[in-house]
Amino acid sequence: MTTKTQTNGIDVSALRDTIEQVTANPAAGQTHWAVRSEWKGGTRTDHTIDGAAIGGERIARGFQVKIDEPLELCGTNEYANPQEYLMSAINACMMVGYSAVAALMDIELTRLEVELEGDIDLRGFLAIDPSVSNGYDSLRQTVRIAGNGTPEQMRELHEAVQATSPNYFNITQAIPMNSELVVE
Secondary structure, three states: OOOOOEEOOEEHHHHHHHHHHHHHOHHHHOEEEOOEEEEEEOOEEEEEEEEEEEOOEEEEEEEEEEEOOOHHHOOOOOOOOHHHHHHHHHHHHHHHHHHHHHHHOOOOEEEEEEEEEEOOOHHHHOOOOOOOOOOOOOEEEEEEEEEOOOHHHHHHHHHHHHHHOHHHHHHHOOOOOOOOOOOO
């Protein structure tokens, strides 16, 4: 008899092992992430990811993300803009949670789609009206999910992801950012 090792593309045994390791040794669950960003002129920026740390161990990573703005916001429209990357990052983080938590719940997903949208009034960003927020006042999210779970299990899954997703937390909670200016 073959033992099923993956659900939703997640190695459930490996995930359970990781949970056990971090439970036994909290230092194994400490992670560090970093991005170095460089202005390329106009509204264009390049962002380099060259590594992370998990449990004190460096993990080599080699990625570059390119960001721009639409023509209407003085960009070249070559790449997605910061807001689109922010929303993508929130959705992607939550989708990791949905697939992993569903796998732990033995729910096989057949569909998972997350839509996120929001409105920014440029009068705030452009400092035209100080009473106008320069960011989102709220975001609207729709999660479409299907699989072999009951409606109640899907609600439990949704609540678990909202309770544990780092990027959901980061966007829904005020987190301090210490910004240091270095003039060269």
